[in-house]
Amino acid sequence: AFNFDFTKNYLDLVTTYASVIIILSRIDDKKALVGMFNCAHEMTNGSSDPSYPRLGQMFVEYDHPWKKLTEEFSPHTRSVTAALLSLKMVYPRRNLPAEQWRNAQLLSLLSTPGSMLDPACCET
Numbered sequence: 576a577f578n579f580d581f582t583k584n585y586l587d588l589v590t591t592y593a594s595v596i597i598i599l600s601r602i603d604d605k606k607a608l609v610g611m612f613n614c615a616h617e618m619t620n621g622s623s624d625p626s627y628p629r630l631g632q633m634f635v636e637y638d639h640p641w642k643k644l645t646e647e648f649s650p651h652t653r654s655v656t657a658a659l660l661s662l663k664m665v666y667p668r669r670n671l672p673a674e675q676w677r678n679a680q681l682l683s684l685l686s687t688p689g690s691m692l693d694p695a696c697c698e699t
Contacts (some may be wrong), residue, residue, distance in 0.1 A: 579662070579665055579666075579669060582658045582661060582662060583662075585654075585658055586655070586658055586659070586662075589648075589651070589655055593644065593648075596637075596640045596641075596643065596644045597640075599637060599640045600640040600641055605634045605637075606631070606634060608634075609627075609630055609631050609634050612624070612630075613627045613630075
């Protein structure tokens with residue numbers, strides 16, 4: 576609720592990482608995929624990818640991606656839960672379509688001219 580953009584970007588990062596792990600879990604021959612990536616990189620750039628050994632090691636370590644996902648996210652569970660709960664009241668209001676804002680007279684300067692000198696007070 577205090578820093579909406581930071582929280583949203585953190586949750587986007589978590590979502591992207593989980594998506595990569597899910598895609599990784601669906602690939603049966605991971606080593607062949609890494610080898611093809613290295614060959615394509617070598618053909619395109621004229622040299623092997625410098626991070627190829629680390630990438631190969633990562634694929635070996637992530638042999639069971641679902642297990643690795645649960646291991647790596649258990650420390651983040653509390654912060655992800657807190658981040659999601661903090662957006663519970665803010666997210667719906669920040670992502671209303673403009674038409675709903677117009678209907679609620681939130682964008683109108685003419686709807687209540689008498690209250691224009693009084694600032695709006697809310698927790699966000």
